[in-house]
Structure formats: structure tokens, C-alpha cells
Amino acid sequence: MRRALDAAAEAALAGEVPVGAALVWRGEIVAVAANSPRALCDPTAHAEMRVIRAAAAALGRDRLEDAELWVTLEPCAMCAGAIAHARIARLYYGASDPKGGAVEHGPLLFAQPTLHHRPEIYGGIGESEAADLLRTFFRLRR
Amino acid sequence: MRRALDAAAEAALAGEVPVGAALVWRGEIVAVAANSPRALCDPTAHAEMRVIRAAAAALGRDRLEDAELWVTLEPCAMCAGAIAHARIARLYYGASDPKGGAVEHGPLLFAQPTLHHRPEIYGGIGESEAADLLRTFFRLRR
Numbered sequence: 001m002r003r004a005l006d007a008a009a010e011a012a013l014a015g016e017v018p019v020g021a022a023l024v025w026r027g028e029i030v031a032v033a034a035n036s037p038r039a040l041c042d043p044t045a046h047a048e049m050r051v052i053r054a055a056a057a058a059l060g061r062d063r064l065e066d067a068e069l070w071v072t073l074e075p076c077a078m079c080a081g082a083i084a085h086a087r088i089a090r091l092y093y094g095a096s097d098p099k100g101g102a103v104e105h106g107p108l109l110f111a112q113p114t115l116h117h118r119p120e121i122y123g124g125i126g127e128s129e130a131a132d133l134l135r136t137f138f139r140l141r142r
Numbered sequence: 143m144r145r146a147l148d149a150a151a152e153a154a155l156a157g158e159v160p161v162g163a164a165l166v167w168r169g170e171i172v173a174v175a176a177n178s179p180r181a182l183c184d185p186t187a188h189a190e191m192r193v194i195r196a197a198a199a200a201l202g203r204d205r206l207e208d209a210e211l212w213v214t215l216e217p218c219a220m221c222a223g224a225i226a227h228a229r230i231a232r233l234y235y236g237a238s239d240p241k242g243g244a245v246e247h248g249p250l251l252f253a254q255p256t257l258h259h260r261p262e263i264y265g266g267i268g269e270s271e272a273a274d275l276l277r278t279f280f281r282l283r284r
Contacts, residue, residue, distance in 0.1 A: 037204045042195050043228040044186070045204075053184055062179045062187075077251055078223025081244070085220060086185040099256060102223070106256040107249035109219055114241055114248040 001070050001092065001126040007034040007047065008072045008133050014039060018133040021047035021071040023055040025064065031055040047071055048079035052086050063087045072130035074101035074123065080109040084117045091119040094130030143212050143234065143268040149176040149189065150214045150275050156181060160275040163189035163213040165197040167206065173197040189213055190221035194228050205229045214272035216243035216265065222251040226259045233261040236272030 007020025011034035019035040033050035037043050048071050056062055068090040069083060074097040083091060093103070102109045103121060110118045149162025153176035161177040175192035179185050190213050198204055210232040211225060216239040225233060235245070244251045245263065252260045 037227070041198050041202050041204050043198055043204045043206070044191055044195055044224045049186055053186055056183050056185055060183050062183050062185045064185070076223055076227075077219045077244070077249065077254075077257075078221075078227060081218055081220025081223060082186045085179070085218075100258070102219070102249075106254045107219065107244075107251055109249055112219075112248050115219075116242070 001072070001094065003029060003032045004047070004070045004072050005094070005126055005129055005133070007032050008130065011035050011047075012133060012137045018137050019047045019071065019073045021051045021069060023051040023064070024068040024070065025055060025059060026066050030058055044078065046076065046079050048075055049082055052082055052088075056086065065089060068092065069119075070125075072126065073097050073134070074103050074105070076100045077102035077107055077109055083119060084110075084115055087117050088119045090122070092122045092125045094124070094126045095134060096123060096127075143214070143236065145171060145174045146189070146212045146214050147236070147268055147271055147275070149174050150272065153177050153189075154275060154279045160279050161189045161213065161215045163193045163211060165193040165206070166210040166212065167197060167201060168208050172200055186220065188218065188221050190217055191224055194224055194230075198228065207231060210234065211261075212267075214268065215239050215276070216245050216247070218242045219244035219249055219251055225261060226252070226257055229259050230261045232264070234264045234267050236266070236268045237276060238265060238269075 004020040012018035031051040031054035072094040154160035173193040173196035214236040
């Protein structure tokens with residue numbers, strides 16, 4: 001989570017909503033990324049999507065059954081869906097997100113009976129630092 | 143939708159679940175893509191994600207407010223989330239998907255009060271051809 005939090009802080013400096021993620025495959029960090037939709041001109045470039053895509057490309061596989069995904073904010077519906085498609089084994093996240101979150105809020109995606117894969121889920125990890133980054137970012141922009 | 147259906151047929155020939163999409167920006171088709179998670183080693187490489195990313199990159203913007211997205215199958219939660227993030231104006235889809243769909247099934251994503259953007263939605267367009275492609279693909283693989 002340290003690496004994910006550092007990536008989130010870098011996102012803030014770049015003017016992007018500060019969210020970071022890291023993907024661990026069999027005990028090794030194989031991808032770290034920050035939320036970067038503006039810089040990349042890519043509305044799908046959330047931190048989770050970027051580490052999943054980078055890890056899948058690096059490992060040469062489209063399913064990451066042995067992966068842990070660490071992210072500083074509760075994933076949205078897009079990212080939660082991608083986590084399911086990628087068959088991520090464990091999801092660790094920091095701050096919860098009542099507005100955009102889809103894990104413990106809104107569509108409660110992993111509780112949907114139609115979902116084909118559900119990771120183990122651990123929330124609140126590094127929560128205060130992750131939430132501070134977001135609060136500071138939005139306060140400075142108002 | 144013709145271009146999206148042709149892309150879906152190409153996906154089937156490549157051994158991928160046959161779904162295709164096209165993105166129209168101000169009356170012009172700017173991206174066409176097939177579902178390709180296996181070939182690209184990318185679990186997020188659904189047809190909708192690919193046309194959104196390609197169009198955003200081509201247009202140099204991360205929001206596609208004047209876009210229409212045409213796709214042969216009801217979008218899943220990941221793709222529906224991406225459609226909201228990209229601020230797509232209108233969504234046209236073919237076959238409905240009781241198992242993986244997130245528009246008229248499962249999480250009913252665009253009906254969630256927390257969702258920040260909701261396109262106009264038109265289902266059932268080119269439905270029989272889209273569904274035939276999927277049925278034939280899965281029958282041949284069993």
C-alpha cells in the first residue's frame with residue numbers, strides 16, 4: 001500500500017484525482033500506477049485499470065488468478081468489473097468512496113449474484129493517508 | 143451497428159467471444175473494435191473499452207460528450223462504468239445479456255442514484271444477428 005499511496009501523491013502533483021494502485025503477483029510488485037485520465041486522454045485510466053493492464057501485459061496472460069490488487073480508494077463499478085474479469089484473488093483498498101464506490105456503496109458489485117468472480121476484500125488499509133490526499137486535493141481546487 | 147456486427151464476426155474467427163463496437167463522434171465513425179482480451183493479454187479489452195480508449199486518444203480528450211457508442215451486446219459493469227466516465231451521450235446495443243449485462247440486468251448500473259452520468263439508452267438494435275453470432279460461437283466451442 002506504501003507504493004500505491006506514493007503513486008496517489010504523484011497523481012495529485014500532476015493535477016489528477018489522487019488515487020494510486022499496485023499489483024502484486026506471487027509476492028512481487030509487478031505494476032504500480034496512478035490515476036491519469038487527463039494526462040493520458042483516457043477516461044478508463046484509473047489506477048486499478050492501469051495496473052491490471054500493465055500486469056497482464058507483463059505476465060502475458062489475461063487472467064491474474066494469483067494477484068493481489070492494492071488501491072488507495074474503494075473501486076468504482078468500472079474497476080470492480082475489471083477486477084472480476086481479471087480474476088484478481090485479493091483486493092485491498094484504503095478510503096471508502098460513498099459517491100463513486102461500487103464495493104460497499106452504490107451497485108455493491110461484488111454482492112451481485114450474476115458476478116462470475118469475487119475476490120477476497122479488505123477495506124480501510126492506509127485509509128487515513130489515502131483520504132487525506134483526496135481531501136487536500138479537492139480543498140486546494142475549490 | 144453494421145460495423146460493430148462485422149467486428150464481432152471477426153472476433154469469433156479469432157477465437158474471442160464475438161462482440162464488436164463502434165464509436166461515432168459528431169456523425170463520424172472514429173473507432174471500431176472487437177472484443178480481444180485473449181489476443182491482447184488484457185482482461186479489460188472488451189469492444190466498448192477499446193473504442194472508448196481509441197476515440198479518446200484520437201480526439202485528444204478524456205470526455206466524449208458528443209459520442210454515440212454502438213455495441214452488439216448489453217455492456218457489463220466495467221464497460222457501463224467506462225461509458226459513464228467517458229460521458230457518452232447515447233448508447234445503442236444489440237443483444238441483451240442476462241448473465242453479464244449491467245444495463246437491464248444485475249447491478250442496473252445506469253439506474254444507480256450515485257452514478258454521475260447516464261447516457262440515452264436504446265437496446266435491441268441488430269439484436270438477432272448479434273445473438274446469432276454469440277450462440278453459434280458458444281455452440282461450436284462446446
